[in-house]
Amino acid sequence: MTEPREVLTGLGVGESPRWHEDRLWFANWGAQEIVALGPGGEPEVIATAPKPVGYSIDWLPDGRLLVTGEENLLVREPDGALKPYADLSGLGAHWNELVVDGRGNVYVNDIGFSFGAEEFRPGSIALVTPGGTVRRVAEDVAFPNGMVVTPDNSTLIVAESFAQKLTAFDIGPDGGLSRRRVWAGVGGDGICLDADGAVWCSDMADGGAVCQRVREGGEILDRIDLDTPCFACMLGGPDGRTLFLMVADWRGLESMGDLFAARTGRVLAVPAPAPKAGRP
Template sequence: MTGTRTMTTLLSGLGVGESPRWHDGRLWFANWGAQEIVAADLAGRAEVIAKGPKLAGYSLGWLPDGRLVVTGESGLLCAGADGTLTPYADLSALGEGWNEIVVDGRGNIYVNRVGFRFGEEDFKPGTIALVNPDGTARQVAADIAFPNGMVVTPDGSTLVVAESFAGRLTAFDIADDGSLSGRRVWAEVGGDGLCLDAEGAIWCADMTDGGAVCRRVRDGGEVLEQFELDAPCFACMLGGDDGRTLFLMLADWQGVEGMDTLFSSRTGRVVTTRVSVPHAGRP
């Protein structure tokens, strides 16, 4: 089903909102460009929780004990009650430029890196690393064509990652020790900023020749719903009190040549729409 939807603006004036997460009754996200970690309620009242560790390219997750984990340049950081970020896991031996994370129900953290400096270097495939609850880390997947958003299914058996430069969603089986295997195409659709719903479908954002869209797709690639957006969407997340509010992080992306003004122009917005199937899985 393709069409348009009624949208409500929750927040505006952001740099680029990324890594949206519904946690503890609020929408948390990274405000790239402003270098902020923000939490906002459904009335649009926003609070800066902590300073972001870098200008852009950081993501949020929570450990089972409630601690907030954030990606830094060479590893993972943990946020204290006062917002201070301290080292949690050193990933420098596995590379730099870590970005998206997802934490499973056992406290395993999957974190990816694109593999090259976007806008500065030629393309190189990226990787996914696993950080165990004891802080040890190892690489668990490679040759990912610009890894982006990731989700873990409610039963903890499957990880799906967006390969943005390949225009597909890729799935892995998760072993008891957190290792990834059984790589396969989950859907031949482009997407980023993934979130799962209770019917096992994934919401993802994409840019097409006709503009920007958000789509709901099931395993195998069937597009169940798709609607147009008035600006590119960097990520989406289901949340709200009943899990049926879809939060969309929009900003006026003008391509690599416009990156210098992307953050300073403050076109970032959070808009919402209502859906029928609630959130499931992680994040």
């Protein structure tokens, strides 16, 4: 594939990239910012995030921005304030990624333990319905990370980072998840879906620096080897055919503070063979 070009530098760690209203939005971990990147490459800080790391973003059907907080799912109101949208405190304490399907169901995952401070425990996925009901819909997920929903709202795919696989669920009429299965035996952190039904996966396992395009069953269709670990990826651009890569130096948890201070985070971009599909 074409060599990635540099779009933006000087970030802490760029995470949770989303293409929304003709801009690339992302979480700038360490700086505690939610940023939108315009067509000319100019960044705009949209909001101050609720915590330094571990927050993700997506949008409700009415256009309001959702952000994962400590114990609540937060929504950005028209005045810019982040206010509680759903109380998640009874279901977990280590909230990570979120995705909203086309019907307004919100899926939020909890990694299950304090990363770097506790022994591994499996995590879970919670559902917040448009009516405000909150319940757990999947358990025993090995460090749930990026999630995507197919265009027909029928399937949710989640990266189980500690199991090095992508796991799929059927989405029921009530938003519940069933028929759990291995979608591909490929590791992933941040993921996104294209119109050919393939998933792009950033993978940092064992210090790797790669982003791979994989079809259901595990066949690798494309691979981008990078000189810096890739935390997440997202398709976007005017025609949906630009793959954005969020990269930064990674020296382990014990050096995370130094990583944020060093501002090695960058946004890279490369043409993709198929356009964006599904959500986010």
